[in-house]
Amino acid sequence: MQANFVIDLGEKAQVPIISFSATSPSLTSLRSSYFFQVAQNDSSQVKAISAIIQAYGWREAVPIYIDNEYGQGIIPFLIDALQNVDARVPYRSAIPSSASDDQIGQELYKLMTMQTRVFIVHMSTNLSSRLFTKAKEIGMMSEGYVWIITSGMTNSIRSIESSAHNSMQGVLGVKTYVPNTKELENFTVRWKRKFHQDNPTILNVELNVIGLWAYDAFSALARAVEIVGTTNFGFEKTNASSNLTDLETFGVSLNGPKLREALWGTRFRGLSGEFSLDNGQLQSSTFQIINVNGNGEREIAFWTPENGLVRKLNSTNTSTYSTSRYNLGPIIWPGDSSSVPKGWEIPTNGKKLRIGVPVKDGFSEFVKVTHDPSTNTTHVKGYEYIPFAKPNGEGESAGTYNDMVYQIFLGNFDAVVGDTTIIANRSNFVDFTLPYTESGVSMIVPIKDSERKNAWVFLKPLTWDLWITSGCFFVFIGFVIWVLEHRINEEFRGPPSHEIGTSLWYSFSTMVFAQLQQLQPTVTDVNQLIKSGEYVGYLQGSFVLGILKGMGFDETKLKVYNSTEECDELLSKGSANGGIAAAIDEIPYMKLFLRNYCSKYTMLESIYKTDGFGFAFPIGSPLVSDVSRAILNVTEGEKMKQIEKTWLGEQTNCPDSSTQVSSGGLSLASFWGLFLIAGSASLSALIISVSMFLYKERHKILVRFDSERSIWRRVRHTFRIFDGKDLSSHTFRKRAPQDISGIDSVHGIGASDHASPNNNYPPSPSSCSVHIEPHFDFSNSGTPPREYCHPNPNGHSFQLAQAIELIDHPNQEEPRIPEIAHENC
Numbered sequence: 001m002q003a004n005f006v007i008d009l010g011e012k013a014q015v016p017i018i019s020f021s022a023t024s025p026s027l028t029s030l031r032s033s034y035f036f037q038v039a040q041n042d043s044s045q046v047k048a049i050s051a052i053i054q055a056y057g058w059r060e061a062v063p064i065y066i067d068n069e070y071g072q073g074i075i076p077f078l079i080d081a082l083q084n085v086d087a088r089v090p091y092r093s094a095i096p097s098s099a100s101d102d103q104i105g106q107e108l109y110k111l112m113t114m115q116t117r118v119f120i121v122h123m124s125t126n127l128s129s130r131l132f133t134k135a136k137e138i139g140m141m142s143e144g145y146v147w148i149i150t151s152g153m154t155n156s157i158r159s160i161e162s163s164a165h166n167s168m169q170g171v172l173g174v175k176t177y178v179p180n181t182k183e184l185e186n187f188t189v190r191w192k193r194k195f196h197q198d199n200p201t202i203l204n205v206e207l208n209v210i211g212l213w214a215y216d217a218f219s220a221l222a223r224a225v226e227i228v229g230t231t232n233f234g235f236e237k238t239n240a241s242s243n244l245t246d247l248e249t250f251g252v253s254l255n256g257p258k259l260r261e262a263l264w265g266t267r268f269r270g271l272s273g274e275f276s277l278d279n280g281q282l283q284s285s286t287f288q289i290i291n292v293n294g295n296g297e298r299e300i301a302f303w304t305p306e307n308g309l310v311r312k313l314n315s316t317n318t319s320t321y322s323t324s325r326y327n328l329g330p331i332i333w334p335g336d337s338s339s340v341p342k343g344w345e346i347p348t349n350g351k352k353l354r355i356g357v358p359v360k361d362g363f364s365e366f367v368k369v370t371h372d373p374s375t376n377t378t379h380v381k382g383y384e385y386i387p388f389a390k391p392n393g394e395g396e397s398a399g400t401y402n403d404m405v406y407q408i409f410l411g412n413f414d415a416v417v418g419d420t421t422i423i424a425n426r427s428n429f430v431d432f433t434l435p436y437t438e439s440g441v442s443m444i445v446p447i448k449d450s451e452r453k454n455a456w457v458f459l460k461p462l463t464w465d466l467w468i469t470s471g472c473f474f475v476f477i478g479f480v481i482w483v484l485e486h487r488i489n490e491e492f493r494g495p496p497s498h499e500i501g502t503s504l505w506y507s508f509s510t511m512v513f514a515q516l517q518q519l520q521p522t523v524t525d526v527n528q529l530i531k532s533g534e535y536v537g538y539l540q541g542s543f544v545l546g547i548l549k550g551m552g553f554d555e556t557k558l559k560v561y562n563s564t565e566e567c568d569e570l571l572s573k574g575s576a577n578g579g580i581a582a583a584i585d586e587i588p589y590m591k592l593f594l595r596n597y598c599s600k601y602t603m604l605e606s607i608y609k610t611d612g613f614g615f616a617f618p619i620g621s622p623l624v625s626d627v628s629r630a631i632l633n634v635t636e637g638e639k640m641k642q643i644e645k646t647w648l649g650e651q652t653n654c655p656d657s658s659t660q661v662s663s664g665g666l667s668l669a670s671f672w673g674l675f676l677i678a679g680s681a682s683l684s685a686l687i688i689s690v691s692m693f694l695y696k697e698r699h700k701i702l703v704r705f706d707s708e709r710s711i712w713r714r715v716r717h718t719f720r721i722f723d724g725k726d727l728s729s730h731t732f733r734k735r736a737p738q739d740i741s742g743i744d745s746v747h748g749i750g751a752s753d754h755a756s757p758n759n760n761y762p763p764s765p766s767s768c769s770v771h772i773e774p775h776f777d778f779s780n781s782g783t784p785p786r787e788y789c790h791p792n793p794n795g796h797s798f799q800l801a802q803a804i805e806l807i808d809h810p811n812q813e814e815p816r817i818p819e820i821a822h823e824n825c
Contacts, residue, residue, distance in 0.1 A: 003027055004069075010034045013235070014256035016263055018221060020213040023152060024073035034260055036280045038217040039210070042074045042122070045151050045174045046081040048287045048303035049120060052148065052172065054085035055309060055325040058343035059622035060116040061087055061148075064107075064131070066123035067094040074122055074150070085323075088620035090116055097127060104134045112138070115344045115622065118146040125156050129164035136167040143335030144345055147171040154290060157297060158206045168292045170334035176209045177273075177286040177302065184271050187215075209272060213282070216270035220277070224262035228255055286313070291331050300329035344622040356404050356413040358420070358541070359389045359397040386413065400541045405430055405616050415617045421586060422611035423543060431619050434628040435612030436635060437588045441544060443604045444583040444590050445523040446571055466668045473675060480682045484689050487726040523582055526551065526607050534581035537561050537570050544585055547608055564593050571601060588613060697721050 003022045010017035011032045018036045019027075025043040027035065053061055063078055065071035071094065079089050091114060093107055108131075111119070121128055128149065135141050147170070149157075154173035157165070178184070191207055199205075235251035253259075267276045276283050286304050290297040302310050308321040309328060325340075333341060346353065388404040390396045398404070401420060407413040409429035422432045422439075462470070482499060485492040492499055523529060529536055530552050537559045538544045548558055559580055561567040573579025583593070590603050617624050634640050668675075694701065701718050 007032050007035045013251070013253055014260075015253045016221075016256065016260050018217050018263075020217045021210055024070045025077060026069050026073035033280070034256070036217075036263055036277055038220070038277070038282050039213050040151065040176055040284050041281060042150065042152065043077040044285070045287055046074065046078045047305070048174050048289070049078065049148060049150070050081040050085045050087070051303055051309050051323045052289065052328075053082060053087050053118070054323040055328065056146075056340055056343070057625060058118045058146070059087055059620060059625060060090055060344065061118040061120055062091050062093060062111060062114070062116050063089065063120045063122065064093040064095065064111075065121070066127055067096045070124075070152075071122055078120065078122075086620075090114065090620075093119075095123065095127065095131070097124070099127075101130060101134055104131055105138060108135055108138055108140055112140060113347050115347065117144055117341060117345055118148070118343045120148045120150070122150040122152065125153055125160060128153050129160055129167075132167040132171070133164055141167060141170065141334045143333065143337040143339070144341050145334045146341050146343060147334065149173045151176050151287070154297075155209045157292070158208070162295075165292070165295070169294075169336070170332055171292040172331070173290045173292065173297065174303075175288040175290050175297075176284065177288045178209055178212065178271075179273055181271075184212075187271055212270070212272040216272050216275050219268070219270060220263060220266045220275060223266050223268070224259055227262040228258045231255075289328065291329075293332050298329070300331060301327055342622075342626060344626070353414040354386050354412070356386055356388045356407055356416040357418045358401060358404060359387045388416075397541060401543060402426065408616055408618055415615060415621075415623070417615050419588070419613050420616055421543060422614045426616070429619070430616040431621055431624045432611075432614040432616055433624055434631050435614045436631050436640075437613040439610045439612035440587045440606035441547060441584060441608035441610060442587050442590050442606050443523075443526060444567075444571070444585075444593060444601050445581070445604060446574075446600060447602045463668065466671065469668055469675060473678065477678070477682050480686045483686055487693075487722065487724070488729040493725075524604065526582075526584070529553075529582055533557060534575040535559055535579065537567060537580040537583040539585050539589060542585060548584060564596060567593060568597050568600075586610065586613075693722060 003019065003024075004027070007017055007027065009015075011034050014034060016034050016036060017032075018038055020038045022037060023039045023042045025041055027037060061082060063075060065075060075092065082089060091111075093111060095104060095107060099107075121131065123131070132141070132147075135147075141147075147168075149168075149171055151174050154175040157168075157173065157175075160168075188207055191211075192205070195202075195205060232254040234254050236254055237251040263277055264280070267274075269275065273284060286302060288299055289301040289303060289309070291300050302313050304310065304313075306321070308323050310322065311327050311329065330338070331340075332338065388398050388407070390398045402425075404413075405416055405420065405426050406429055408416060416430075422435055426432070478500075482492055486499065523534075533554070535557050536548065536553060538548060538561075540560045540562045545558065549555060559570060561570055561583070567583050570579040571583060575581035583590075584607070587603075587606065594601065594603060615627055617627075634643070700721050701714070
């Protein structure tokens with residue numbers, strides 16, 4: 001109030017007012033152009049405080065401040081800074097400057113009953129000394145507590161009495177940083193010498209930053225006066241008045257405006273650092289973070305607006321803003337502890353946490369609430385919390401899960417546990433922990449045994465176009481296999497029926513032996529239920545009702561069930577008999593249902609995405625992060641599997657229900673690449689094989705026929721050649737001597753001079769081997785087999801290359817001999 005009065009007086013008289021001790025942000029709100037605050041504004045340190053809060057992950061902090069303009073001025077800035085790092089202020093503790101020790105104790109006891117254990121103290125040195133003395137007396141300076149003091153106390157901490165200083169062990173503080181220079185050292189020595197001369201009884205006195213600001217303020221004023229000059233320091237009367245108490249009778253300073261302009265432009269390096277008064281405010285940005293320990297304090301870090309928390313100033317790695325706790329040195333916390341406090345505790349001497357749990361008839365594996373009518377008490381298995389039930393004593397649920405979660409927002413519950421799903425609209429009123437179960441909404445439908453009721457179940461997985469394409473490829477590949485193997489493989493020779501069956505066997509064998517699905521869902525798509533108007537079930541009180549309405553389900557087609565037994569009964573009846581065609585709910589419920597009924601039902605793929613089950617707390621609660629970390633420790637290891645096995649049980653003697661059924665069959669588009677590769681490879685093999693055959697047998701194929709029906713005869717002739725064995729292949733080479741026994745004398749053509757198998761003489765050059773090939777009838781003409789004389793490859797004289805073909809000629813009974821292939825034969 002004194003500062004405000006003086007500032008107002010200077011504004012009216014146009015006289016610069018310079019303050020080196022007033023630090024409250026509320027003073028700048030007066031917007032006086034003649035007020036110069038040669039001290040750090042308290043609001044400049046709130047970001048340094050919030051950086052400490054963020055570094056250690058504390059989610060709540062309670063400010064304790066003196067109840068006057070000095071204490072209240074920083075609070076709006078402090079709350080904003082804390083909110084920017086996701087920390088909330090659940091309570092503000094204002095202590096009057098005239099408060100007695102008992103009043104201070106009562107306020108501290110009140111704070112002990114709260115969860116928050118992080119306190120930010122902003123008050124005068126005298127009141128703060130009494131506060132910490134009382135806090136140590138009642139046990140609030142023990143392990144688990146965090147105390148942070150502002151610069152107003154830290155800058156004068158060495159002037160605090162030793163008894164109060166001992167009560168502050170482990171406290172963190174934000175202190176104005178003053179660079180250590182040679183000028184400062186010399187001035188400090190001179191000041192101490194002068195102070196001891198004037199005050200010989202006062203020992204161990206220290207010059208704090210307020211004294212340095214005072215020295216710099218007078219230095220700035222002296223520089224400004226030198227610029228303006230010492231003339232015209234009088235006042236001009238602006239309004240004559242008979243009222244002697246009227247301040248306006250002072251008039252207006254003649255030199256005040258010039259002196260103000262000179263102060264604005266004054267810049268120099270003072271004892272406290274760089275001095276400049278931009279907008280009438282001392283510009284200083286760096287703070288020290290100190291830890292009260294022993295008889296003094298230890299420097300643990302620095303804070304700057306550009307780099308945040310840093311271990312040392314002017315370090316090389318300062319390109320980004322940091323709030324890492326690893327940039328702070330070691331800290332001794334209250335209670336002489338080196339362990340970082342978590343920032344909250346469940347108070348043992350305060351009110352108990354009111355934890356809400358759902359009340360329902362079924363699915364009690366997650367949470368079970370029982371009511372004892374004889375004693376009118378409710379028991380929660382696994383918890384000692386408050387059931388969300390009607391007050392009529394019947395143990396009935398008081399509403400939906402949304403209603404239960406909303407009780408946290410209303411302040412009736414401190415948390416909600418159980419099978420509460422994390423969804424977006426609920427997060428507007430509460431904060432959720434990380435989920436402890438898998439997420440999603442799925443659909444349970446009955447299954448039918450297709451092996452007993454449908455002989456054509458194997459047709460279902462594929463679409464008709466894929467079946468047709470597959471069939472065509474089976475025939476085509478079978479034909480290619482026959483072409484490649486017929487002349488060289490005995491398995492592909494014989495009667496036509498045998499050869500066709502053998503070829504197709506290889507193509508169809510993979511389909512015949514493929515494993516087919518035996519259990520088929522009665523419904524595969526949720527849209528199918530909507531179009532057909534089937535009845536669908538959902539769990540009582542579940543948010544799934546809203547999802548079903550949003551999907552387009554008719555509300556009259558939705559039925560409620562309360563337990564697994566009731567759900568099974570409705571599904572067994574079916575939609576046409578007063579039951580349901582499918583049950584839609586969250587995956588954890590569906591898995592629990594399938595544990596008992598997996599032989600009758602199956603779970604389809606997820607139809608809606610959710611974040612699973614979690615615990616709900618008030619927005620900004622410090623419990624959220626700690627409980628979430630505890631959940632991660634459980635879910636990441638084997639412990640969660642053991643918990644599920646213990647409480648939810650295991651499925652036995654059932655098919656794999658974890659395999660979710662997907663709707664629809666496979667189409668041709670899914671396999672066009674496979675067909676392209678298989679078709680290209682088969683066609684290439686066919687072309688290469690036919691080309692090799694035509695080239696190899698060209699001398700036999702190109703024999704001349706009469707012009708009459710020559711093309712058809714040549715085709716028949718080519719097929720007959722193809723129908724024969726390829727004796728040059730590795731399959732028939734070892735069998736050649738047996739194949740030609742007794743044929744050397746056929747027609748006596750080239751049958752002489754054969755080498756005896758018992759002599760050592762080479763065979764005659766004119767010798768040749770004759771073989772008879774079986775006939776594959778393409779024309780049903782009854783043409784007898786044909787014979788060929790193959791010339792001996794070792795002969796050096798003229799060789800016989802004669803082909804005798806028995807041709808069905810209409811004008812002669814005897815077969816004729818075509819022209820000789822070689823003119824010298």
